[in-house]
Amino acid sequence: MKIALANDHGGIDLKPAVRDVLEARGYEICDFGTFTTDSCDYPVMAQQAADAVASGKCALGILICGTGVGISLAANKVKGIRCVCCSEPYSAAMSRRHNNANMLAIGARVLGSEAAKLIVETWLDNEFEGERHQRRVDLITAIENGEKLY
Numbered sequence: 731m732k733i734a735l736a737n738d739h740g741g742i743d744l745k746p747a748v749r750d751v752l753e754a755r756g757y758e759i760c761d762f763g764t765f766t767t768d769s770c771d772y773p774v775m776a777q778q779a780a781d782a783v784a785s786g787k788c789a790l791g792i793l794i795c796g797t798g799v800g801i802s803l804a805a806n807k808v809k810g811i812r813c814v815c816c817s818e819p820y821s822a823a824m825s826r827r828h829n830n831a832n833m834l835a836i837g838a839r840v841l842g843s844e845a846a847k848l849i850v851e852t853w854l855d856n857e858f859e860g861e862r863h864q865r866r867v868d869l870i871t872a873i874e875n876g877e878k879l880y
Contacts, residue, residue, distance in 0.1 A: 732758045732788040733757045733759055733788055734780075734783055734787075734833075735759050736761070736801075737794035737795065738764060739766070741796065742767055744841070747847055749761075751850045760782055772800050775793070776801045776804035777805070780805040780807075780808035780811045780833060781808060783808075784809060790832055792833070792850060793833060793835040794835070797815075797837035798816070801835050802835035813834070813835055817837065817841060818845075822849045823856045826858060827863070830858040830867050836849060
């Protein structure tokens with residue numbers, strides 16, 4: 731399975747810990763950078779990784795910036811992306827089980843490497859439960875397509 735991985739300069743120090751988890755599990759990584767600590771604009775990397783997930787080139791994606799917030803907001807602008815920003819494992823699990831999140835964003839200035847690894851592992855270990863949750867994901871997609879739910 732291919733996983734998109736992307737970060738800005740704020741996420742570069744946490745990236746090796748995430749990469750270690752992915753490599754230990756045998757995932758193929760499509761790394762969209764950045765690869766230096768030079769200041770850069772996270773929406774660029776977020777869009778590249780999100781496009782890879784939305785197109786099916788990658789099954790899932792993981793994003794890292796300072797907080798995880800900005801990079802997740804940018805990724806969620808790509809049609810078909812459900813990116814969750816998590817700072818603890820429970821939300822990571824539930825985002826997969828109930829929301830079918832296909833991208834995870836974490837913050838390097840919020841999490842240490844061990845907490846980040848646990849969140850990534852938890853997110854990867856959970857799967858979408860479907861059933862009543864599919865209806866809700868379909869409603870999210872309807873909003874994305876410009877439909878009114880009310």
